[in-house]
Amino acid sequence: xxxxxxxxxxxxxxxxxxxxxxxxxxxxxxxxxxxxxxxxxxxxxxxxxxxxxxxxxxxxxxxxxxxxxxxxxxxxxxxxxxxxxxxxxxxxxxxxxxxxxxxxxxxxxxxxxxxxxxxxxxxxxxxxxxxxxxxxxxxxxxxxxxxxxxxxxxxxxxxxxxxxxxxxxxxxxxxxxxxxxxxxxxxxxxxxxxxxxxxxxxxxxxxxxxxxxxxxxxxxxxxxxxxxxxxxxxxxxxxxxxxxxxxxxxxxxxxxxxxxxxxxxxxxxxxxxxxxxxxxxxxxxxxxxxxxxxxxxxxxxxxxxxxxxxxxxxxxxxxxxxxxxxxxxxxxxxxxxxxxxxxxxxxxxxxxxxxxxxxxxxxxxxxxxxxxxxxxxxxxxxxxxxxxxxxxxxxxxxxxxxxxxxxxxxxxxxxxxxxxxxxxxxxxxxxxxxxxxxxxxxxxxxxxxxxxxxxxxxxxxxxxxxxxxxxxxxxxxxxxxxxxxxxxxxxxxxxxxxxxxxxxx
Amino acid sequence: xxxxxxxxxxxxxxxxxxxxxxxxxxxxxxxxxxxxxxxxxxxxxxxxxxxxxxxxxxxxxxxxxxxxxxxxxxxxxxxxxxxxxxxxxxxxxxxxxxxxxxxxxxxxxxxxxxxxxxxxxxxxxxxxxxxxxxxxxxxxxxxxxxxxxxxxxxxxxxxxxxxxxxx
Numbered sequence: 001x002x003x004x005x006x007x008x009x010x011x012x013x014x015x016x017x018x019x020x021x022x023x024x025x026x027x028x029x030x031x032x033x034x035x036x037x038x039x040x041x042x043x044x045x046x047x048x049x050x051x052x053x054x055x056x057x058x059x060x061x062x063x064x065x066x067x068x069x070x071x072x073x074x075x076x077x078x079x080x081x082x083x084x085x086x087x088x089x090x091x092x093x094x095x096x097x098x099x100x101x102x103x104x105x106x107x108x109x110x111x112x113x114x115x116x117x118x119x120x121x122x123x124x125x126x127x128x129x130x131x132x133x134x135x136x137x138x139x140x141x142x143x144x145x146x147x148x149x150x151x152x153x154x155x156x157x158x159x160x161x162x163x164x165x166x167x168x169x170x171x172x173x174x175x176x177x178x179x180x181x182x183x184x185x186x187x188x189x190x191x192x193x194x195x196x197x198x199x200x201x202x203x204x205x206x207x208x209x210x211x212x213x214x215x216x217x218x219x220x221x222x223x224x225x226x227x228x229x230x231x232x233x234x235x236x237x238x239x240x241x242x243x244x245x246x247x248x249x250x251x252x253x254x255x256x257x258x259x260x261x262x263x264x265x266x267x268x269x270x271x272x273x274x275x276x277x278x279x280x281x282x283x284x285x286x287x288x289x290x291x292x293x294x295x296x297x298x299x300x301x302x303x304x305x306x307x308x309x310x311x312x313x314x315x316x317x318x319x320x321x322x323x324x325x326x327x328x329x330x331x332x333x334x335x336x337x338x339x340x341x342x343x344x345x346x347x348x349x350x351x352x353x354x355x356x357x358x359x360x361x362x363x364x365x366x367x368x369x370x371x372x373x374x375x376x377x378x379x380x381x382x383x384x385x386x387x388x389x390x391x392x393x394x395x396x397x398x399x400x401x402x403x404x405x406x407x408x409x410x411x412x413x414x415x416x417x418x419x420x421x422x423x424x425x426x427x428x429x430x431x432x433x434x435x436x437x438x439x440x441x442x443x444x445x446x447x448x449x450x451x452x453x454x455x456x457x458x459x460x461x462x463x464x465x466x467x468x469x470x471x472x473x474x475x476x477x478x479x480x481x482x483x484x485x486x487x488x489x490x491x492x493x494x495x496x497x498x499x500x501x502x503x504x505x
Numbered sequence: 506x507x508x509x510x511x512x513x514x515x516x517x518x519x520x521x522x523x524x525x526x527x528x529x530x531x532x533x534x535x536x537x538x539x540x541x542x543x544x545x546x547x548x549x550x551x552x553x554x555x556x557x558x559x560x561x562x563x564x565x566x567x568x569x570x571x572x573x574x575x576x577x578x579x580x581x582x583x584x585x586x587x588x589x590x591x592x593x594x595x596x597x598x599x600x601x602x603x604x605x606x607x608x609x610x611x612x613x614x615x616x617x618x619x620x621x622x623x624x625x626x627x628x629x630x631x632x633x634x635x636x637x638x639x640x641x642x643x644x645x646x647x648x649x650x651x652x653x654x655x656x657x658x659x660x661x662x663x664x665x666x667x668x669x670x671x672x
Binding site for chain 2: 053341349350351352356357359380381382383384407408409410411413414419420423450453458459460461462463464465466467468469470471472473474
């Protein structure tokens with residue numbers, strides 16, 4: 001492997017470039033017209049423009065990406081997560097072009113992408129699945145018949161969906177037929193495949209996933225679990241490992257099931273087996289397999305000491321997996337908070353604008369996987385993830401307190417972020433107690449507003465007013481001090497003046 | 506010297522009296538503080554307020570500034586700037602602007618349409634989320650500046666409405 005092209009953007013592209021650099025492999029970034037200034041472009045060895053801002057015309061444009069590969073002379077492609085990461089046609093195209101696709105085979109991506117097929121494979125392999133039906137291929141009557149033995153509430157899910165997309169809840173059996181039809185139409189238009197299936201709804205489950213690594217030569221291991229129950233809009237916000245919900249015995253059983261699942265799928269490279277866990281019945285079910293590196297992979301890296309990105313590259317270039325299951329231990333506890341440009345007070349609505357000031361936290365046990373810099377324009381074209389903050393400590397409580405301190409020291413001014421919300425979330429008694437299920441945010445944080453951080457009289461604290469007044473007095477020449485309305489970045493001469501407080505002004 | 510800041514429609518006044526280099530006597534809401542201040546780097550103010558160490562990050566915006574202390578950002582407006590905005594009539598004047606840049610995915614009104622207060626005018630998609638833009642006036646649509654599929658930038662005028670007078 002001589003050169004790797006990264007078919008992605010943002011923090012994950014930066015993370016992959018780090019791995020390339022540490023392995024002494026040149027990294028090629030691709031960018032859309034909206035991303036010329038992006039961090040991954042600044043950080044890469046080479047960067048190639050692939051098209052207009054719209055993802056369809058750039059980061060999802062297979063022809064443009066293959067063209068960029070040829071122009072750069074890269075011989076391998078890393079897809080990151082999102083975009084084309086789980087697109088079997090892209091993986092196949094890379095292989096057909098004689099490139100190494102850093103990920104699983106197109107066949108495995110295709111099979112695991114079809115949730116009905118994935119269920120069937122897991123069932124046959126003896127991995128527990130949520131009670132449910134086959135796909136709607138043989139007609140709605142057959143589907144209703146098959147669903148007769150499953151007690152509502154039920155989910156009608158699109159076979160081509162996943163990750164919370166394309167599913168509908170049915171509370172009463174009499175609504176089932178109508179929902180199947182509506183969901184089928186919706187799936188047809190959203191995924192181009194109208195196949196739906198029915199699954200028992202596990203109420204308020206925990207979402208626990210297992211990281212796997214496989215070299216395609218028969219060596220498959222798991223790297224323990226990640227607890228990802230804290231979600232909003234079916235997207236994860238906070239993840240941790242180990243999970244507070246499972247004991248060593250259950251961990252071993254689930255880990256074995258994850259390895260069985262990966263083997264049954266003919267899996268190679270890094271992947272994640274997602275389970276629903278019913279902590280009242282102490283049972284777990286296979287939910288789906290993600291055939292890519294996950295957003296939350298750093299917490300596994302922190303607790304196992306394994307660099308998953310480097311292993312992705314090693315496996316892709318044909319090296320055997322030399323880590324043995326029995327050598328792996330979970331050390332300490334890690335928590336990840338996703339830092340999004342969004343406003344938690346108004347339904348987590350995405351926020352955009354320029355990052356006018358940035359100070360990132362640091363310290364022992366603090367990892368910040370970031371895709372941003374001070375002055376960056378947060379674009380509206382892409383997912384609003386800015387960075388991922390990860391803390392590690394010997395204990396869960398240690399990691400939690402470290403995370404709160406790190407969030408306090410994460411200053412992003414100019415766009416709304418989820419930081420204050422995350423601080424409240426981590427301080428919640430149920431989080432402290434480890435009582436985290438998928439209803440955690442709606443249950444505890446309905447109507448949350450950052451106003452709760454104001455002093456009781458609703459006015460800004462004295463310190464803030466004093467600082468603002470001092471900014472006007474001390475920094476007359478600084479860009480944008482209140483009332484001066486200036487936006488320009490000071491020249492070095494002006495900037496030099498700022499250090500002489502009040503001097504000569 | 507007197508400084509005024511606007512926070513959620515309320516004005517707070519702070520007076521700074523320079524004692525010696527970098528040291529100020531600060532008065533606000535009847536409280537008096539002695540403050541020693543330095544600016545170690547751009548956007549950073551290190552204060553000793555009655556001996557207590559407080560670090561603030563500040564940055565200017567179109568409306569004033571943002572001060573961040575203990576990880577909590579406070580948006581403090583410049584009352585003078587707000588007045589100017591009011592005089593120019595940026596709200597309730599029938600010019601509907603984007604609260605966020607994004608792609609216009611649907612336009613519900615055309616020129617000549619009568620619109621009510623809070624009537625949906627168009628839908629802007631930003632970061633995979635669709636946001637309905639509502640009218641903040643009652644009147645008649647004078648001009649629609651965007652078609653579905655077009656991209657809008659921050660502060661772009663989307664729709665102009667002839668405001669209905671009277672009541």
